[in-house]
Amino acid sequence: MTDLAVTLPGLALKNPIMPASGCFGFGQEYGRYYDLNELGAIIIKAATKEPRLGNATPRVAETPSGMLNAIGLQNPGIEVIMQEKLPWLAEHYPELPIISNVAGNTEADYVAVCEQISQAPNVHAIELNISCPNVAHGGLEFGTSPEAAATLTKACVAVSQVPVYVKLSPNVTDIRPIAQAVEAAGAAGFSLINTLVGMRIDPKTRQPILANQTGGLSGPAIKPVAIRLIHQVRSISKLPIIGMGGVSTAADALELIAAGANAIAVGTANFSDPFACPKLIAALPDELAKYQLTDLKSFSLSQEVTHD
C-alpha cells in the first residue's frame, strides 16, 4: 500500500491533493457526486468580511488549454461562512481539513476575517489571497509589493489561530523578494500560483468577452509557469509550498512536487472532469511505482533543494 500522507504546518493530510480555492465552492456541489473524505483537504472559496456579488457576466471564457475567469470573489461573507458553510463541512466530513482562503479590500478586512475564520474548528490553515487579479481593491495591490505583502502577512499571522499560507501572484517581475518578505513576516508556507492576467476579444463586437475585460488564466496552459515559479521560490525558501497551476493528472502533480511543492491543489481540472481529484489520488500510487517508490515522502525527499 502506497503511503501518500503529507504533514505540513497545521495540516496532517492523508494525501497531498486538494481542490483549489474558487473551483470547488464550499464543497456542497461536488459532495453530491463523491465522498469528499477521499480528498487530502479542501481549500474553500475566498471569504471576505462582507457578502460580495462579484463581477457582471460573462465571467468565463475558454482559451487554448485554459480558461479565463473573472468571478470577482463572489461569496456570502464571513458570517454566513462561519454559520452555515463551515458547519456543514464539519458535520458531513468531520475529519477533513479545511483551508480557508481569505481576501479583503483593506488590511483591516483581512485581519478581521483571519481572526474570525481561524477559530472555526475545522479550519486548519489559512490561504491568504493577496493575488486575486479580478477585484479593484485588495488582491493584487498587496501581492505585488514585498513591503505591502509583508505588512499584511504580519498582521494576519498575529491574529490567526492557525498557520497562514500566502498565495502569491505570478503577475510580478520577480517573485523571490515577495516570498522572502512574506517568510520573514511569519508565513507558515506558500500557495503557488494564482492565475495570470489575460484577455480575450470577441471579433464580432471587437470587445472583450469578459464583462470585467480581463480575467485570470488557469488550466494546463499555465502549468509550465507554475513549475518555474515553484522552483524559483523553492530555491530561496524551505517553507512548505502548496503547488497549483494546470494540474490535472498524477504525472502533473509529481512534476510540481519535483519542482518543490509539498502538496497540490487542483483547480480548473474539476470543471473538465468533476471527478478529477479522486481520479488523480487513485492514480498516484501507480505513478510513484514508475519510479520504484511506494511513498510520496521518498519522492519529495529526492528533490535537490538548492539555495542561493
Add this chain to the structure above:
Amino acid sequence: MLPLEYQLTLTKQTEIAPSIYELCLTGDLAQQPIAPGQFVDIKIPSDALLLRRPFGIANVDRQTNTITLLYRVVGEGTTILSESPVGTSLSVLGPLGNGYPIDQLVAGQNALIIGGGTGIPPLHELSRQLNAKGVHVQHVFGFATKAAIFYEDHFRKLGPVAYATNDGSYGYQGHVGLLLDAQFADATTRYDAIYACGPKGLLMAVDNRFSEHPNAYISLEERMACGIGACYACVTKLKRDPSIQLKICDDGPVFKTNEVLI
C-alpha cells in the same frame, strides 16, 4: 451519491438545417428521470478545449436508450462535435439543472410554448411530455429566415405552430414579441401554462408580457464552466432583491417569469 457522468455513444448525426445538427447519443443517461428543460454538459473530444459545452435535451427515447440534441455550429467546440463520427464515445454530465414544471397540468389544459432559434431544442422534449399528458400545446417560434427553420414536422405533430421570421420569408414578419401581440393577445387567460426559451430579447418579451401569469417559465443561458453550481460563473440576479444571485446551471436554467433580471 447521485450519478453524474455517462459515456454515451454517438449513434447518428445529421445536418438538418444550415449549421444546425441533430445529434443522437446512446447510453444509460436516457434511463434517468429527465425533466424537459434539463441539460447535459459534454466534454468535446479535444485536449485543448477544457470547458464542457451545455446543450438542452431535445428528445429522450428510453426504448432506444437515446437522447437527441440539436445544436448550431458556432465555434471550435461545436465544429469538432459536428465532425465527430458515429461510434465516438463522449463524456456527458447530466441531466443537469431544473427543468420546466409540468406536473401541475392535467389532460385537456392548454399550454403555450414560445421559442427562438437554438433556444427551441429543449422545447421539443417539453412539448412531447405535455402531449403525453394530454395537454394541448400551441407553439410560437421565431427564426431569422425560412431556411433556418428546423424540426417543423416534429413540432406540427405535437400541436399547431405559428412562425415569425425576421425577414418575413415564412409566417409572420417580425420578431416573436410582435407575433404574440398580433395573434396571441389573449394568451394570459387562454393558456394554463406558458414556457419559453430563446435569445435574450425573446425572453424579455415573454417576461414582460407574462410577468403576472402564475404558470409562466423562461429558460436562461450563460457561459458556464463547471455546470453543477461550484464555479459561480453563470449567475443572475433576483428581480425583487438584486443582492441575491442565483446560479443558472444549478438554480435554473428554468425560472418563473418576473423572478430574475434578464
